[in-house]
Amino acid sequence: MCPERDPSKIPRDELNRRRILKSAKELFIENGVENVNMHQIAKTAGVGQASLYRRYSDKGDICLEIAYEExxxxxxxxxxxxxxxxxxxxxxxxxxxxxxxxxxxEAKVPWLCDISRASTGHRPMQSPLCQWMRKESSILLNEAVEREEVSDIDVSYTIEALLVLLHNVDYHLLDEGFTTKRVVDGLQRIFIEGLKAQKR
Known part of the structure; x- marks a missing residue:
């Protein structure tokens, strides 16, 4: 394990960044993303609003950076x-x-899901998490097609359908009261077992 860096040797700009993200995360978890504004974040972090806005143009930018780190x-x-x-x-x-x-x-709902949505405005399917999942799913489904392990499918559409369900995991767990096992089992039936080529 690498030793902790001496705080006195960390540039002020980096220290401010860490304070801002830590404070924003705590506020988001405690109050909900929608109920936190830039003034609260600056005050809690102990930085001036001018310093905050030099680095982040709005709350969405802060959400995006927190999301990447998480x-x-x-x-x-x-x-x-x-x-x-x-x-x-x-x-x-x-x-x-x-x-x-x-x-x-599941371990981070609902606050991380709210952060993800806030960080991408009205384009939730372009969040860093969705983009990553889209890439990994594409690689694996195309490999399955090449190996003839799946029936004839539209890979791109199948991935987008999977992403829509994954994007709403917090709704399924919290609002619908589904267990994680139920969610995972359902996704397995539809997107794993349901895609396998039928043996002749």
Missing amino acids: YQSLFDEVQGFLDKNSEMGPLDRLYQIIVRYVSFL
């Missing part, structure tokens, strides 16, 4: 899994990614 642990975990399990079938690998995706969001 998602990185999922990205790293999945990459480690893929590196160690290249011999596993592509659909099985996709299923394992879906399980990790849902479990990751």
Whole structure:
């Protein structure tokens, strides 16, 4: 493990960035993203509003940076899994990614889902998490097609349908009261078992 960097040697701009993100995250978790404004973030972080606006033009920019930092642990975990399990079938690998995706969001709902939506305005399917999942799913589904492990499918549309369901995981877990197992099992039936080519 690398030793912690001496705070006195960290540039002021970087210290301000860390304070802003930490304070914003705490405020979002406590009050909800919609109920927090830039003035509150600056005050809680102990930075001037001018300093805040020099780095972030609006709350969406802060949300985007928090989202990237939060998602990185999922990205790293999945990459480690893929590196160690290249011999596993592509659909099985996709299923394992879906399980990790849902479990990751379950631990952070609803605040991280709200941050993701706020960071991308009215284009939720372009969030960093959705873009990453779109890329990983495309690689694996195209591999499954090449191996003739799936029936004739429209890969791009199938991925977009999967993303719509994953994007609403917080709604399914909190508002509908579905368990994580129910969500994951349903996704497996539709997007894994449902795509497999029928043996003749």
